[in-house]
Amino acid sequence: MLCTAQAQDLASFEKRTTVKVLPNGLTLIVSERPEAPVFSFYTLVDAGSADDPQGDSGLAHMFEHMAFKGTQEIGTTNYPAEKVALAKVEIAYAAYDAELRKRVGQNPERLASLKKAFQDAQTDAQKFVIPNQFSLIAEQHGAVGINASTAEDSTQYFWSMPSNRLELWAYLESQRIAQPVQREFYKERDVVQEERRMRIDSSPTGRMVEEFLATAYVAHPYGRSGVGWESEISQVTATEAEAFHKKYYVPSNIVIAVVGDIKASEAMPILERYFSRIPAGPKPEPMTTVEPRQFAEKSVVIREATQPFYIEGYHRPDYRDPDDSVYDAITDIFSNGRTARLYRSLVRDQQIAATAEGFSGFPGDKYPGLFAVYAVPLPGHTPEEMRTAIHKELDRLKTEDITDEELARFKTRAKADLLRGLADNEGLAHQLAEYQTRYGDWRQLFRELDKINAVTKADVRRVANKIFVEGNRTSARIEYVAPQKTPKSTGGAE
């Protein structure tokens, strides 16, 4: 059993971790880890793709890109003049868009001239831009791993820096939360379309997963593509991105964790000074849409000239469910390592799959997500064989208790994984921000082990019987179909 050393338990973390909620509602967490003179931050905005407005899928992600475009002070040669120019871009775009969307009576000449006016307005606004200056300042001061991601549940920004740049970072981060500027918006929209083509349109598994989720959900936004549907990305505006920011990037919706070689007593006053400047706003209203109960299996079959694949998913409750850790247990028993059931059954013994895994909370877990299982068939094996083999394992969970060894292994690994994650500024900042957001208290990161330790064999069986039922299932598969040969000389290959 694990004997947790003194330096890694909750009590020791409480001594070096400070939380402060500013008057504007923003939560700051500082955790001291003076191993090397560096720090990492993790800014978690409690809004993600699931919050995209109807008709504007991809907007949360689009805004995330825009958060690197600078502020009223950064990235501009003259903000007051640029502001006027950007307003003209919006007016010109609206006029062009209105003509473009006319169902009856669209005038091609008028459309062309409105398009030109829109392009000219952009050219005017571009004169004031110092491209990428925000990221450039960070890079020049030694920031590494500058990135952000948009998930269904949240949007996060992060990088690491030498610890003597803490104040500079606080300036940059508070600037982009408080006063981002939607400059170069329409070019960035093209960049995002390329991201969509890369991740979804030109990737067999990307296409399949998009169809899978769109099929699994009928009401909840988890069924919408996070990167956005092509047509919807193509019409979002800077005005809409601004509105999204105004509504969701309010301080009360944001937690920022900073971990590294910093002293809370010195750092907190600096952070307070910068982050207090962000104007307060009302916390966005909670989502009210709840995915209705599924009552019949739904399937997607893709027939194309790519290799076969199989995935299925079952709706489960959100992360606040008392059985949350039971799903973690099933994930561990199904997927973790070469002792995992799916590996042993599908890969090692039946030799029908190259990989087989189950995982929980897809595409998110803030709202009810899916417990999903997928398998990659070996050459010569079919998705149907994957499905049969997966169902056999799911049935086993329902009819037999898991073994003592499996349950003990899950608990031991959960503890060790928690520990292993603590010696890493970046990972720790992520965990602290996430637990603070989800539970209102970062300490839940450590208390989670109590929930895990309470899981019993009967719990696993009960939960398996509850969710792994036909009517709750959505599946998607790729069936290989030989390509239609189009004899063309230049293209060459098949």
Place this chain on the structure above:
Amino acid sequence: MKISLNNLTAVLSIALVAPFVTAQTTAKPAEAAKPATAGAPAQPWKKIPIPPLHAFKPEQPKRIELANGLVIFLQEDHELPFVNGAIMIRGGSRDEPANKVGLVDIYGQTWRTSGTATIDGDKLDDKLESKAASIETSGGSASTSIHWSSLKEDFDTVFAHTMDLLLNPSFNQDKLDLAKQQIATGISRRNDDASGIAVREAIKLAYGADNPYSRRPEYATIGSVTIDDLKAWHARTVVPNNIIVGISGDFDSAAMEARLRAAFEPLPRGEEFKTANVTFTDPKHGVYFVNKDDVNQSNVLIVGLGTERSNPDYYALSVMNEIFSGGFGSRVMQNVRTKLGLAYSVSGAYGASYDHPGVFYVIAATKSPSTVAATQAMLDEVNRLKTDPPTAAELSKAKDQVLNSFIFNYDSPEKTLNEQMTLAFYGYPSDFLEKYKTGIEKVTAADVSRVANKYVDPSKLAIIAVGNQSEITPKLDTLGAVTPIDITIPPPPGKPAE
């Protein structure tokens, strides 16, 4: 910036070209020369104080060389109650016979899954995973390795299993078959991923199709690998004078040294592993194309040969790389992505490896109709390396970026250990990183121009696009005569082609 779609979509994707690793420290805060604009804003960030960085000298690992030639590095790290270890063994896929490509990968998998004479791999899985511990073997390009990790109280047990695996592996037929199936799956799926195709074929163009650094396993080459091949590989490579051991974690170095001496000193010295000399020739200049009709985006790569890190011009080339593609301020990012909006991902570098030439590459993915425009924009940036010397702002930005982030080369004991193991493996001096820093500090704009002119030669670069021909307008031949590449997967021996 990325969007989370879980790991699922990454399951089958192939890793990108290993980018030129940029190294980086703290120098004086840099004030980039910026164009003074009339009515320029205040730039308040320049007034923010940058206090001196806390003094920090990373503890170097203790180096021990045994009489039999085995080298040990010990790196104490008492933050967490774990001990992690690695055994690096000379000889990798670059050294396997051409008719058995895939051997080292198969060896790396089968070694651990088979287990040893006393405990089979499956039982070892049970035993280790119940302790949240791991021992894993793998085959790489220049070496094979064993990595292990456990709580410190389990060190004795886990280390004993590691030594057992090193000295008494069993290599079983069923696990060999399992490994072959894994690789066969990869072969069968390799043409499903457009960027994977582009990277693979680009490396073949850069190095030559039969080069040990570019060839890929085929059904026939993995089919010919036998248990005896694995045993022979093991016997040939696992000798102490071909081995470097590194251990980090919560232990006492003196006690650990005694422990390791007892384990490794009895091993008799063997024949030193020598990697064969490989000849590298520049790719044949031209435009190459792979058609893939289920995509709406082209993956474009421009490739040629790069250099080695031992090259005295490595420092100037590193700064050139930063200017070219090091982050958001770089030329390709500023122009191809931000200014033209032609790509989401775009990058490149004049690559440098430790003991053979790296790859010079520029890569981007762009919508089918802009394939030619994006390629042209990428070529323009390559040419601009020669025609447009770095501006003062570009040079200071590039150097600041490398030097101010230099601390991230050694901000954890594990990084310091890995660095020393790698340098020792390739015979580089242990102060290579410090020299690198000094070298970067000295680089001038003239140095960057000189190396750009010396090394960047567009006539020695190949262009490859993987895309949907029916959507590509203007046509690719706008850029020159197009050579189609056949990527048909050769069927297993005795089976008809699909």
